[in-house]
Amino acid sequence: MPKNLFIVFTFIKSFFKYLFRIPSFDIIYTWFADYHSYFPVMISKFLGKKSIVCAGGYESTYIPEIEMGVYTSATLRKRLRRYCATYSLANCSMILPVDDSLIKNVNTYLYSAEPGKSPLYDGIKNMIPGIMTPMRTVRLGYDADIFKRKDEVSKTRAVVSAGLIMNGYEFRRKGFDVLVECAKKMPDVKFILIGLNDEHYEMLTAMGIKNLELHKKVTYEELIKLYSSAKVFAQLSLFEGMPSTICEAMLCNCIPVGSDVNGIPDIVGDTGIIVKKKDIELIVESISKALELPESYGDRARERIINLFELGKREKELVEIVHGMFE
Template sequence: MIIYTYPVRTAFTDRDMEMISPELEIKSLEFTQSPIALPFYFILQFFQLLWFLPNTSQYLCFFGGYHSVLPTWFGKAFGKKCVIQAGGTDCVNMPEIGYGNFRKKWLRKATIYSFKNCSLILPVAHALVKQDYSYDPTISPKQGLLNLISDLKTPIQVIPNGFDIDFWKDYSKDRESKTFISVATGTSNPSRAKVKGYDLIEQLAAKYPESKFTLVGDPFYRSANPNVNVIGKQTPTELLDLYNSHQFYLQLSTSEGFPNSLGEAMACGCIPIGSAVGAIPEIIENEHLVLRQKNIDNLIQLIHKLKNQDLTKLQQEAEMQIRQNFNFNKRKESLLKILRQN
């Protein structure tokens, strides 16, 4: 049996369970993101891991952090494989925007211990392994696991996320022109909003009052721009409709691993506009749609140049990019192959 641990349940963890559970026996154990509850969850997790130990074949962790310390220790102590899927915040140190495991003393120690002592690291993007970050010049350029853990020897294999292209697809509906959408949770927290690029989106909305912007995920986020519509979390079906009714998808994150929403929106025919961080350039592929440095004038120039391009063709290219390179089955096959290895 695989013991699967994560700090909080997300669309990523649900997708992993959906991929793995039909093929292999797996048990999920949710941890916590609450500092107050942390001591209790360490004790709880210890006894959970001990209880399931006789039937445990290996450990799988989503992100490195507090929740991966004990599975890593159990793996080493009892000779069981422990695989950590690196996703983003566990691979960066960005105190300038209040982001990244490595900016906090004890979380950094927990993350380093986990990555140095697990059996295998599976980042969702090459940029999480090592990158010379240059998007926001106020942030340290040395990011990624190999820059932050100089003596890291654990094997690393990149497995990008994948998307269900039978569900996320373009229904060829009429889209209102000059409509932009972005999806992120927790953005009522100003630091989180900045990580997700909402500060740049707000500047863009102010410059383009005739355009419409939809921000999905946090109903408590507040915008001063009348052309910005804020709505809370949506079901996958509701998101599908939203993607199919908007012309552009904005992923202007200051830091990112492999954003699910970007891939979903592209599969639905949204033209992506993204920042040059994490896997975003790799996902989008078209360099004319990637903002190389955080600057509102550069962003406006990028959008202005789109007026001279065939937008229908860009929509089709976005959908095909996900369909050919980031489909659900590719990730499933790669992940199951690793989990089946002794």
């Protein structure tokens, strides 16, 4: 079946699925604005029902260099995706971004290594000028009983980073390319990269960097052990919403080093180091400083996540919002 015809068939199938299911619900809650949110929002609006879209990041930006975001019209599929996301955000009852930066933002880190290039102005209000949908930031929450340092695992002079690396765009967006360069410049420090696809695992293995430890997908148990073994977690992304990996690592007492992007600075606070510019020497210096910080910074990192982003806090806010929509 031709790709465009398959898209049309899938859309028609989705329409009838939601048409028969949505009438039995009072409110529709959708993660992210994309293809899948279009019919739930449209049918909810037609039936006079409430709908919420949680914005995680992809619907809040467009970065062509790494194919990040829905706001492009390069192909029929991408035009359709842009329309679906824009319609969903403009017509739902409320948008719940996971970070304030997804509402309106200036990303000064992204092009900081390119002299003369302007920063990126993104966020939903920049991408959809004039949008009137109410927005309220509701942060993600994390379970400190699941993500905690393994007592039997000792912290070592290591830097860990994790992400779901499905392609070269994600490899760059998550800052893995930068960490590989740092590993070359810091041979006495172990760098642990988690979540690689087969292509990047094989490519990096072939490079033979001795202090680079590579992992494909791992279990939660393995992930927590790896977090527990590293003193520093590095989140050097070009764009994020509110990244979960850094929060989970901080719960495992990792000292965070993060790029000055979206929700990362607010997550890190005064428990680690924020890198203002995409510059390898500056990043190496920042990682070196973090490795020399006392382990008490890791304890503070855990406490920060517990205090600000505890799982029950998100649950309470969501319940409050839903009840408020029916008062």
